[in-house]
Amino acid sequence: MPTATNTAQHRIVLIDPEEEFLLWAGKHLQAPDLRIDTFQRTEEALASCKKDPPSLVIAEYALQPFNGVELLKKLRLQTPKTLVILTTGIPPNSAVIETMRLGGYDFLRKSALPYELRPTVESALQTIEEMAAEPAAKRQKAVDPQEALGNVIIGESPAIQNVLKMIGRVSRSDAPVLITGESGCGKEVVAKAVHQFSTRAAKPFVAINCAAIPETLLESELFGHEKGAFTGAMQQRIGRFEQGNGGTLFLDEIGEMPILVQSKLLRVLQEAEFSRVGGNQTLKANVRVVAATNRDPEGAIAAGTFREDLYYRLNVVRIHIPPLRERTDDIKPLAEHFLHRISATRKGPTLRFSLGAMHMLQNYNWPGNVRELENVVQRAAVLATGNIIMPRDLPIKDGDATPAAAPAASLDTPLRQLIEEQLSSNPDTPLIETLRKLITPAVADLTPDAESAAKHLGE
Numbered sequence: 001m002p003t004a005t006n007t008a009q010h011r012i013v014l015i016d017p018e019e020e021f022l023l024w025a026g027k028h029l030q031a032p033d034l035r036i037d038t039f040q041r042t043e044e045a046l047a048s049c050k051k052d053p054p055s056l057v058i059a060e061y062a063l064q065p066f067n068g069v070e071l072l073k074k075l076r077l078q079t080p081k082t083l084v085i086l087t088t089g090i091p092p093n094s095a096v097i098e099t100m101r102l103g104g105y106d107f108l109r110k111s112a113l114p115y116e117l118r119p120t121v122e123s124a125l126q127t128i129e130e131m132a133a134e135p136a137a138k139r140q141k142a143v144d145p146q147e148a149l150g151n152v153i154i155g156e157s158p159a160i161q162n163v164l165k166m167i168g169r170v171s172r173s174d175a176p177v178l179i180t181g182e183s184g185c186g187k188e189v190v191a192k193a194v195h196q197f198s199t200r201a202a203k204p205f206v207a208i209n210c211a212a213i214p215e216t217l218l219e220s221e222l223f224g225h226e227k228g229a230f231t232g233a234m235q236q237r238i239g240r241f242e243q244g245n246g247g248t249l250f251l252d253e254i255g256e257m258p259i260l261v262q263s264k265l266l267r268v269l270q271e272a273e274f275s276r277v278g279g280n281q282t283l284k285a286n287v288r289v290v291a292a293t294n295r296d297p298e299g300a301i302a303a304g305t306f307r308e309d310l311y312y313r314l315n316v317v318r319i320h321i322p323p324l325r326e327r328t329d330d331i332k333p334l335a336e337h338f339l340h341r342i343s344a345t346r347k348g349p350t351l352r353f354s355l356g357a358m359h360m361l362q363n364y365n366w367p368g369n370v371r372e373l374e375n376v377v378q379r380a381a382v383l384a385t386g387n388i389i390m391p392r393d394l395p396i397k398d399g400d401a402t403p404a405a406a407p408a409a410s411l412d413t414p415l416r417q418l419i420e421e422q423l424s425s426n427p428d429t430p431l432i433e434t435l436r437k438l439i440t441p442a443v444a445d446l447t448p449d450a451e452s453a454a455k456h457l458g459e
């Protein structure tokens, strides 16, 4: 049942199946200029929004009979001016991107609400007031949903959640994007998601690694060449700008691009036109450029290796991916994702990590970032003798781990090690049998008491 608390300038609709949550949120947001209505049933809330469009809807993502993203879509059609904030415990990454792509205002975790809800609502209401002062914006054309694509980006840390939100936001425009972050931290994965969630998704995603191609060939790789343009140009060849027509061009390691090629690229980006090397024909460049670098772009400008004007062209939107050691919350889900993927391709029982192995992964400092983690998991899966990956299976040294005080629950005690090893080599053995095996090899040395205990266990 809706509960009107007062009548005021802004109406906020709260939707959540949990009455306790509605009571908390209603009280938390209470203010003289707000009218807060709460609903436990989605359809009832939607009907009420139709009758009396609210300024803001705050809804649980895991709703019935349709989820928060479906609700957002319905609200965008029904009351396009209503802003929507979704919330849930741990949202699926694809849902976060999709929410932002569809124009949702924000996606907040329930655990963060005590300190994030009020400031987010205040800034949403401010946005509404600023929007009211401007002429009505053109309605966004609905784009086909691309559910599941976001699942390729694994990560639960607040840093990755922010990256997901940025991907969703930039997917609604053609603005160039500059992705920064250390090598192996997922820049290409993010670039692909920017493409997959954009209106260009059905067109090509073309990548070029600017560091991997010699300077003399890079220009022709990018723009193509005509037959006879240079020695060895036996026939006409189209470049990446043409290959990616209508889609996204990913310029990886842009910081390594020679200055001369940078000037040519800048001209193409400014004029949206180019010619093949050795050709006169002017061709239209219809690509969305996403560039990435593992260098500090500002430092490269100061060092004179990166053109400042090109930087401003590319840096319209910046997505920074922090190194893995700064988002340790992502290590477990990433490691499990990689292991799950490997398990799915092999016969036999599903592989899993022992507590000790996971502890080691979480305490290593990952200089090679996610790429190194993926590699370590692949090698461990090959080295593991049973279906449990043990610390000894990990091709990383304990000494490389960042010193961290191990919580008592994850201490790698010799006993745990022994039990895990037993379980690893005899996964289907009942627990009692495993325990018996643990003590029987030493039965000859046991005291009579222990020997009878061992017999007992075996009975």
Ligand SMILES: Nc1ncnc2c1ncn2[C@@H]1O[C@H](COP(=O)(O)OP(=O)(O)OP(=O)(O)O)[C@@H](O)[C@H]1O
Pocket: 152, 153, 154, 155, 181, 182, 183, 184, 185, 186, 187, 188, 189, 190, 252, 294, 334, 370, 371, 374
């Ligand atoms: N968040 C993520 N979820 C799933 N896989 C990831 C994630 N981040 C990175 N990876 C995986 O890690 C590997 C390295 O990622 P990627 O190539 O995108 O890094 P990069 O930053 O572009 O590296 P480089 O700077 O060396 O080009 C890839 O195999 C990719 O699939």
